[in-house]
Amino acid sequence: MTQPKELDPYTSPRAFYGAELRRLREKAGLSQEQLGERVFCSGTYVGQFESAVRRPQTDVSKQFDEVLGSGEHVQRLCRLARQSKHPDYFADAAELEKQAITISEYAPMLVPGLLQTEAYARALTRAAQTFAPDDEIEGHVRARMERARLLDHPTAPELWVVIHEAALRVPVGGPAVMTEQLERLVGMGRGHHRIVVQVMPFAAGAPAFLNGTVINMTFADSPAVTYTESAYAGQLIDEPALVRQYSKAYDLVRAAALSPEASLARIESVAEDYAKP
Structure with a gap:
């Protein structure tokens, strides 16, 4: 599992996404593994989002919102974090x-x-x-x-x-x-x-x-x-x-x-x- 690390959420949209996902997960009292089980992925996968290693995914972000009760907050951050120079x-x-x-x-x-x-x-x-x-x-x-x-x-x-x-x-x-x-x-x-x-x-x-x-x-x-x-x-x-x-x-x-x-x-x-x- 990817261990949580302190991110400056203002260094990039992806870092902000990761910091917010971690904040919402901890507020819900869930570990990375527990959140992963609820959205059908591994705790390591969740950790890679939180540590800004992996680019956020639209479908998984929707599931995060549903599990964490965050409306469309994670999905909106996902759209921002997914901006790229590539197609x-x-x-x-x-x-x-x-x-x-x-x-x-x-x-x-x-x-x-x-x-x-x-x-x-x-x-x-x-x-x-x-x-x-x-x-x-x-x-x-x-x-x-x-x-x-x-x-x-x-x-x-x-x-x-x-x-x-x-x-x-x-x-x-x-x-x-x-x-x-x-x-x-x-x-x-x-x-x-x-x-x-x-x-x-x-x-x-x-x-x-x-x-x-x-x-x-x-x-x-x-x-x-x-x-x-x-x-x-x-x-x-x-x-x-x-x-x-x-x-x-x-x-x-x-x-x-x-x-x-x-x-x-x-x-x-x-x-x-x-x-x-």
């Missing part, structure tokens, strides 16, 4: 990335966000949001670059990505952008001891995951989760049996991909094709 469907996964000890991602058509260059991210965002104003596009790009700085931290998670060869061949932003992007993939794969990059070749046929991005995350003191994404939508999965199924499928994808060294050689070869006049 709402991805915001929870982005927060969990910061806590993960391992991240395993399969990318069928695009370079994973944590490994994207600024130019690639900009071209991709512009293509996905054709009619958005420039300042909105730049806001998304900045958020993605800030997210990628996670990999520079001394306690960065182990990152294992399997990228389908199709993602290397789709010329996002044109040859110059792709050359820079693929060179970054090679550089990160060879120069970062906590990153492994593999390529799923066309010759491997249909992989276990075909149409959408899949990210498996594990944590030091919380159950593993899986995040899946398609265009303009994503889903965070925490049901243990389904997470295990995704994990086993990822192992099959990893086994069918080229070896790390052969993968980097393939990426280099494609980068050289883009660099040709």
Whole structure:
């Protein structure tokens, strides 16, 4: 169970949410475990909300209000605390990335966000949001670059990505952008001891995951989760049996991909094709 810690409730909306949840729980004479039982989650999960470790959840906040008799107070704080630089469907996964000890991602058509260059991210965002104003596009790009700085931290998670060869061949932003992007993939794969990059070749046929991005995350003191994404939508999965199924499928994808060294050689070869006049 996450032990209560003293929070300055005015440092962030999430800290205020956690401090208020703790105040209401203690006023009701409930432990974290007792409150968790009433809203069908663990005491540790409640503690992560109270300590501002985990981003508040809308459905659980509604249950907190019902159990604690707080009207819609917790739900209103939840709406404030859930504001994010990332799209709402991805915001929870982005927060969990910061806590993960391992991240395993399969990318069928695009370079994973944590490994994207600024130019690639900009071209991709512009293509996905054709009619958005420039300042909105730049806001998304900045958020993605800030997210990628996670990999520079001394306690960065182990990152294992399997990228389908199709993602290397789709010329996002044109040859110059792709050359820079693929060179970054090679550089990160060879120069970062906590990153492994593999390529799923066309010759491997249909992989276990075909149409959408899949990210498996594990944590030091919380159950593993899986995040899946398609265009303009994503889903965070925490049901243990389904997470295990995704994990086993990822192992099959990893086994069918080229070896790390052969993968980097393939990426280099494609980068050289883009660099040709």
